[in-house]
Amino acid sequence: MSATRYAYLGPEGTFTEVALRTLPEAATRELTPMLSVPAALDAVRAGEAAAALVPIENSVEGGITATLDALTSGEPLMIYREVLLSIRFALLVRPGTKLTDIKTVTAHPAAQPQVRNWIKTNLPDVLWESAASNADGARLVQEGRYDAAFAGEFAAATYGLEPLVTDIHDAVNAQTRFVLVGRPARPAAPTGADKTSVVIWLGPDRPGALLELLQEFAVRGVNLMLIQSRPTGAGIGNYCFAVDAEGHIADRRVGEALMGLKRIAPKVRFLGSYPRAGVTAQDVAELRHGTSDQEFTEASDWLARCQDGRA
Ligand SMILES: O=C(O)C(=O)Cc1ccccc1
Known part of the structure; x- marks a missing residue:
């Protein structure tokens, strides 16, 4: 396989292939079907493919566990794009x-x-x-x-x-979400409508640990879009949490939430910040008034003026 290829969950004729072909960059790449999600991700880890498209979540049952587990363990990988597809x-x-x-x-x-x-x-x-x-x-x-x-x-x-x-289709409007996964590199610049994925290990039993995790996001007004617990493999009761949060690691409040997590959790794996499918920067700005970096800066300038007696 050549390093410029895109791998996907095959064989030919999967929904994953249809989703991949909606990405403009797929038109210039050789597309290689793989037999399983772990095989597609391992081809990326081995440098045999530039990226792989794999299903990660559906609106009927939530996270696709085989994909979450393959991203949570093994050599780190990062998500660069997401694609939503209606499924019939x-x-x-x-x-x-x-x-x-x-x-x-x-x-x-x-x-x-x-x-x-x-x-x-x-x-x-x-x-x-x-x-x-x-x-x-x-x-x-x-x-x-x-x-x-x-x-x-x-x-x-x-x-x-x-x-x-x-x-x-039992459920109206059933959708599956796919992610384009590559080797770790600098995330694309923020678009104003982004999503950040992380996996958090909270360590051995500690009352309130999950609440602390959630608070890092909640107090900064960062909306969560998915939280899914997965067994760590270390025995009953040992779980890690896959979390999708609204925003980009370069956004101040998201970066600060991740720093907070890093301080309280024994292990955090950053899985990427990438543009959200089907949502524009304008949609986000209308919905999340008061949470942009600019609004943070204005509030912090106002605070400094108050502190200086210049309000
Ligand atoms: O891409 C496929 O065809 C798959 O097998 C994964 C999948 C499963 C169910 C809905 C959408 C995609």
Whole structure:
């Protein structure tokens, strides 16, 4: 693999590939499908790919744990972009298969909570087995290993299948969030609508430790967009916390919150500051009045004037 390639969760025909192709820079890169999220991230760590696009969160069940864990452990990596994609599944079958023929279905584990009700209504006795990705499930149906796969309708042609049912989605407006991950480097400059991701280890049992963590953000008016606990692997009760916060590490209040965390937590891993998908700087400014660096500077100048008797 060449170091300029972008890796992604493959094989060909995943939602991840569709998400990757929405990035303008993907048009100039060779795109290399990988069999799993850890394999895609390891290709980046090994310098075999410049970056990898992987699914990290969906609006139905939250964090995609395999991705969070692969970012939390191993050689550090950083997130440089995010992509949001609305997800609709199709039930892909070998040509000629009818709904009544289907005894087994497959897809990526993150697909299951998004189609569970549909299965209950339409295929109540079916056996579900997980696949490495939705396109991998389609490939397994082509091979005859399962009767049907939930995947993007666009994957049908690649695997010689046909969409028996389309537009399957238990939750309205189900979205999946993907992140473009590279080796650590300076984050892109703030855009005014940014997100910062960190993982925080709080150490052995200490009453109020999680509250202290949250306070570092709350007292500075930093909004949190995701907090997910993950086992550290060191036994029952040992967790770290993956946190997404609004803002950029170069924003004063976000930088100060991270410094606060560094002081109270035994270990903090900075996973990057990057532009938010689907939100503009104007949206953020309207929603978060009083939190920009400029407003901080004005308030601090006013305080200095008060202290000097010049207010
Ligand atoms: O990209 C894919 O096709 C995947 O397998 C990951 C996934 C799973 C569920 C919804 C969106 C993406």
